[in-house]
Amino acid sequence: MLYLGSDHAGFQLKEDIKKYLTQEGIAFEDLGNAKYEEGDDYVDYGHNVAKRVAKEEGSKGLVFCGNAEGICMIANKVKGVRAAIGYNKFAAETSRTDDDANVLCLPGRVLTPEYARTILKLWLETNFSNEPRHQKRLEKMRKLEEEGTI
Secondary structure: OEEEEEOHHHHHHHHHHHHHHHHHOOOEEEOOOOOOOOOOOHHHHHHHHHHHHHHOOOOEEEEEEOOOHHHHHHHOOOOOOOEEEOOOHHHHHHHHHOOOOOEEEEEOOOOOHHHHHHHHHHHHHOOOOOOHHHHHHHHHHHHHHHHOOO
């Protein structure tokens, strides 16, 4: 399952991406915000999406805020989440091949809907490389999470 969440600054891009996902037959669940609401907080939506992704193996998340920074920060606070900002195709692709990102963060005030769809399509179609050097780094992160140091 693909879980979506956004604050007001990412709301319009999220709504556009929902149309694209529906058109492509990609299953998703929108965890909010359900309507444009100035003054809402990315913390709430980023955290909700991250919790669901961490809980359900094989699921992914897609979150939006103005610059994608804040919502990415909160998503990465959840154990088991590897959130990455997809500011361009290279960043999105390598977040999957190198880092096995399970949450993509998109900046609603930066990307056009067309480019965001291109980035998302690439991210969804890209698998983790399983290269030993990348596996080693992910294992280090898992150990730090288990120790409670991150």
